[in-house]
Amino acid sequence: MLNGIDPILNADVLYALRAMGHGDDLIIADTNFPSDSVARETVLGEVLRIDRSAAEVIRAVLSLYPIDTFVDDSAARMEVVGEPDKILPVMKEVQAQVSAVSGPKLIGIERFAFYNRAKQAYAVIQTGERRFYGCFAFRKGVVPPDEG
Secondary structure (H helix, E strand, C coil): CCCCCCCCCCHHHHHHHHHCCCCCEEEEECCCCCHHHHHCCCCCCCCEEECCCHHHHHHHHHCCCCECCCCCCCEEEECECCECCCCCHHHHHHHHHHHHCCCCCCEEECHHHHHHHHHCCCEEEEECCCCCCCCEEEEECCCCCCCC
């Protein structure tokens, strides 16, 4: 345990979050997402796991991870197939976590376009989220210098 770091963030996740740079994508996916096969194509090359709900994982990640403010697609959700504007409860819960850190509104990404974005990501975290469409992408922003 460390002071100031959410205890659900394991060492592998902390390493990946620290290693990522501005503009790198992080995928946080539900249990049905093909996380292992997709993660093999990412920069990190292996899937990370946190067995909690999507909202819990995203709350913990966003306690350390800045969301990019230079692009319009820095926070995204996988769209429901055939109903791209439908917002499911898992998506509402995640939007609340993003809004809590003054993040943007989640944009929708079509399922196969989301898979393609995920393959280009730095890392994939598979959660314990069992609800459908609990898949999200976050582009890393910058940490400003200390005032002084």
